[in-house]
Amino acid sequence: MKRGDDEHWTEYAACRGHDPELFYPVGFAGPALGDLARAKAICARCTVRSDCLSWALRAGEPDGVWGGTTPEERRYIRHAAVR
Numbered sequence: 308m309k310r311g312d313d314e315h316w317t318e319y320a321a322c323r324g325h326d327p328e329l330f331y332p333v334g335f336a337g338p339a340l341g342d343l344a345r346a347k348a349i350c351a352r353c354t355v356r357s358d359c360l361s362w363a364l365r366a367g368e369p370d371g372v373w374g375g376t377t378p379e380e381r382r383y384i385r386h387a388a389v390r
């Protein structure tokens with residue numbers, strides 16, 4: 308991917324081909340923690356993780372795991388950034 312070419316970062320997403328439901332666990336406690344851990348492990352080796360997280364923060368994405376973060380973690384990042 309060329310630097311600055313952020314329109315096509317999804318082509319390099321490590322989550323492509325994985326079950327999308329992993330990235331949208333039902334809740335973030337109990338049995339859903341297994342899906343959450345698997346999703347975060349995929350994100351941890353993703354080469355476009357920072358692009359993904361930046362996009363989710365800009366978009367205010369309210370659901371799912373993006374850039375290795377949960378919605379709650381993104382809310383914390385957004386609130387920390389405005390302090």
Ligand code: SF4
Nearest residue numbers: 320322350353359374
């Ligand atoms: S950081 Fe995670 S959710 Fe984002 S593109 Fe990569 S694997 Fe997919």
